[in-house]
Amino acid sequence: MRNGAIRHMAIFTLKHPQGSPETESFLKDGEKILSAIPVVAGFEVLRQVSAKCEFSYGFSMEFENREAYDTYNAHPDHQRFVRERWETEVLNFHEIDFMK
Numbered sequence: 001m002r003n004g005a006i007r008h009m010a011i012f013t014l015k016h017p018q019g020s021p022e023t024e025s026f027l028k029d030g031e032k033i034l035s036a037i038p039v040v041a042g043f044e045v046l047r048q049v050s051a052k053c054e055f056s057y058g059f060s061m062e063f064e065n066r067e068a069y070d071t072y073n074a075h076p077d078h079q080r081f082v083r084e085r086w087e088t089e090v091l092n093f094h095e096i097d098f099m100k
Contacts, residue, residue: 006099
């Protein structure tokens, strides 16, 4: 990660059971929709393996700078995904943004 770049991570638990078709659809659709936003780099779908953490999944991505991060947050595809999927299917979450 370059200086000034931002790594955004959203860790979350879904309302759906682990391994269910609904869970797999959410993860697949999230990757397809969010990684297609032009300012997003290095998008990853992650699965939690530690018993110390209450969250089950994570989305991780990088942005070149603050402007790219702000562009992502305002992008209509991101806002639609949040409104139509995130707000209806995510039970609990935490967001972390790191800058080097």
